[in-house]
Amino acid sequence: MTALESEGGCPEVLAGLYPRTGRARIVGVTGPPGAGKSTLVQRLAQALRRSGTTVGIVAVDPSSPFTGGAILGDRIRMAEIYTDPGVFIRSMATRGALGGLARATSDAVDVLDAAGFDVVLIETVGVGQDEVDVVRAADTTAVVLVPGLGDDIQAIKAGILEIADVFVVNKADREGADRAAAELAAMLDLSGERAWRPPIVRTVAPRNEGVVEALAALESHAAYLRASGEGARRREQRARSRLLALLEERFRRVVETRAPEQDGLEEAIRAVLARREDPYAAAERLFQGLVRVQVGTAR
Amino acid sequence: MTALESEGGCPEVLAGLYPRTGRARIVGVTGPPGAGKSTLVQRLAQALRRSGTTVGIVAVDPSSPFTGGAILGDRIRMAEIYTDPGVFIRSMATRGALGGLARATSDAVDVLDAAGFDVVLIETVGVGQDEVDVVRAADTTAVVLVPGLGDDIQAIKAGILEIADVFVVNKADREGADRAAAELAAMLDLSGERAWRPPIVRTVAPRNEGVVEALAALESHAAYLRASGEGARRREQRARSRLLALLEERFRRVVETRAPEQDGLEEAIRAVLARREDPYAAAERLFQGLVRVQVGTAR
Numbered sequence: 066m067t068a069l070e071s072e073g074g075c076p077e078v079l080a081g082l083y084p085r086t087g088r089a090r091i092v093g094v095t096g097p098p099g100a101g102k103s104t105l106v107q108r109l110a111q112a113l114r115r116s117g118t119t120v121g122i123v124a125v126d127p128s129s130p131f132t133g134g135a136i137l138g139d140r141i142r143m144a145e146i147y148t149d150p151g152v153f154i155r156s157m158a159t160r161g162a163l164g165g166l167a168r169a170t171s172d173a174v175d176v177l178d179a180a181g182f183d184v185v186l187i188e189t190v191g192v193g194q195d196e197v198d199v200v201r202a203a204d205t206t207a208v209v210l211v212p213g214l215g216d217d218i219q220a221i222k223a224g225i226l227e228i229a230d231v232f233v234v235n236k237a238d239r240e241g242a243d244r245a246a247a248e249l250a251a252m253l254d255l256s257g258e259r260a261w262r263p264p265i266v267r268t269v270a271p272r273n274e275g276v277v278e279a280l281a282a283l284e285s286h287a288a289y290l291r292a293s294g295e296g297a298r299r300r301e302q303r304a305r306s307r308l309l310a311l312l313e314e315r316f317r318r319v320v321e322t323r324a325p326e327q328d329g330l331e332e333a334i335r336a337v338l339a340r341r342e343d344p345y346a347a348a349e350r351l352f353q354g355l356v357r358v359q360v361g362t363a364r
Numbered sequence: 365m366t367a368l369e370s371e372g373g374c375p376e377v378l379a380g381l382y383p384r385t386g387r388a389r390i391v392g393v394t395g396p397p398g399a400g401k402s403t404l405v406q407r408l409a410q411a412l413r414r415s416g417t418t419v420g421i422v423a424v425d426p427s428s429p430f431t432g433g434a435i436l437g438d439r440i441r442m443a444e445i446y447t448d449p450g451v452f453i454r455s456m457a458t459r460g461a462l463g464g465l466a467r468a469t470s471d472a473v474d475v476l477d478a479a480g481f482d483v484v485l486i487e488t489v490g491v492g493q494d495e496v497d498v499v500r501a502a503d504t505t506a507v508v509l510v511p512g513l514g515d516d517i518q519a520i521k522a523g524i525l526e527i528a529d530v531f532v533v534n535k536a537d538r539e540g541a542d543r544a545a546a547e548l549a550a551m552l553d554l555s556g557e558r559a560w561r562p563p564i565v566r567t568v569a570p571r572n573e574g575v576v577e578a579l580a581a582l583e584s585h586a587a588y589l590r591a592s593g594e595g596a597r598r599r600e601q602r603a604r605s606r607l608l609a610l611l612e613e614r615f616r617r618v619v620e621t622r623a624p625e626q627d628g629l630e631e632a633i634r635a636v637l638a639r640r641e642d643p644y645a646a647a648e649r650l651f652q653g654l655v656r657v658q659v660g661t662a663r
């Protein structure tokens with residue numbers, strides 16, 4: 066897994082295990098900082114274990130863009146399940162490369178899938194584009210919220226409405242839980258008819274309240290994915306995004322190896338800084354120097 | 365500006381105005397949802413206006429990845445300054461394209477810079493990779509926090525430590541403000557010697573408390589950028605990131621136009637879904653069909 070997390074990934078490793086993938090149920094868990102996702106994921110894993118299901122966890126932290134280090138805290142908080150051989154936990158942090166985290170997450174999910182874990186949980190912090198890309202690797206996505214998130218909740222909601230298959234109002238023993246659930250329900254009412262209406266589940270993860278209900282909601286969505294064909298559609302969409310991201314990463318590698326040796330990039334930077342050339346013109350000139358677009362048909 | 369926000373930007377428009385850029389001071393304001401950034405930005409703009417400084421504001425919302433609509437709320441909340449001709453506000457939301465938002469933000473900043481605004485404020489929600497990319501367009505970045513963000517604050521801090529030039533503890537009349545400021549200071553102590561130690565300013569934006577101090581901290585960082593040469597280094601780094609992002613966007617355009625017409629992408633997706641080919645191998649084959657890497661020296 067460490068090899069897969071390195072820049073550019075590790076094509077040989079993935080090639081070897083890829084044929085054995087495709088069996089695991091992949092569940093994403095995302096939400097704003099402080100929503101209690103780690104504890105909830107731990108409780109979900111424990112509940113799954115009680116029914117004999119094995120669980121792989123990929124804990125992704127996009128909030129640490131420069132350090133590249135995984136958050137030790139997750140592992141500590143998950144200590145209770147850390148010694149169970151039926152659970153494997155991998156913490157990851159972004160290394161600053163656009164798209165790199167989503168790629169590395171997909172690869173890690175493939176490793177756990179090929180290793181035979183029945184369910185793979187992807188835990189990620191936040192509700193921005195990164196997290197959306199990360200949870201795109203999942204079949205089912207749970208968005209975890211807490212009561213009283215403040216006045217930017219509307220802004221958050223706009224984004225999560227479209228990625229949530231299940232809403233979890235965690236820390237539901239806090240004041241405002243009823244209001245939060247009611248606001249979510251009202252938002253769903255306003256968003257029009259949809260084939261799947263995300264259920265809203267209330268949990269108090271540390272006390273294990275609502276965890277079984279959350280699991281049932283996730284399983285009910287899995288059944289919907291199978292019955293409606295939406296599951297296959299999502300897996301196709303995922304393969305597409307993944308291929309496009311790998312293509313871009315491949316091009317980035319050309320830029321990184323070729324541009325410095327040509328000294329074209331440094332010259333272009335100087336031209337842009339001196340306002341002799343605008344960024345678009347400089348980029349176009351660099352592009353033409355790096356690659357020639359193939360014309361004609363594919364092989 | 366609308367033309368620049370469209371996919372692929374508008375090279376002709378930017379080419380025309382780019383020579384007039386480079387004068388404005390660019391200040392980024394970021395932080396988690398609910399930190400009160402909009403109000404703070406409004407108060408900072410008002411304080412700047414009182415000294416005759418003109419202000420352009422680019423309000424970026426990466427939390428709305430699918431809808432593509434700007435948040436009306438920002439405009440409503442900024443109503444007080446909306447009628448001042450010395451202030452121009454532009455709201456932007458991501459349109460789902462990786463890197464597209466950072467590109468569009470840089471272009472919008474260039475428009476306001478070329479139009480002669482003395483200071484350009486970039487406001488963005490969150491602390492993930494997107495926001496880091498967005499605030500990379502700024503000379504100085506203020507990170508806004510609030511007391512009592514919950515137990516994920518450590519995770520947030522890991523990322524923001526490296527992008528913050530100024531810390532603002534907003535809503536400082538709330539319980540826990542002293543602790544939040546103390547924790548930030550302790551974290552700065554632990555992070556070792558740095559040429560610039562980010563000051564920590566407390567504000568209560570709606571009551572205008574601390575706003576002048578926040579402005580002074582931002583101006584002090586601007587003076588440091590000039591005196592140390594760090595400002596020039598950052599602008600070079602920014603030109604580099606921007607060129608690389610435009611190069612990638614250029615390649616993405618090749619993929620989008622060429623891959624469908626070759627039908628290679630659809631075939632590759634089918635092969636990946638059937639586990640006949642792993643994603644890396646499929647991407648490499650697609651890449652070779654799309655472009656030929658140029659060898660030899662640049663012109």
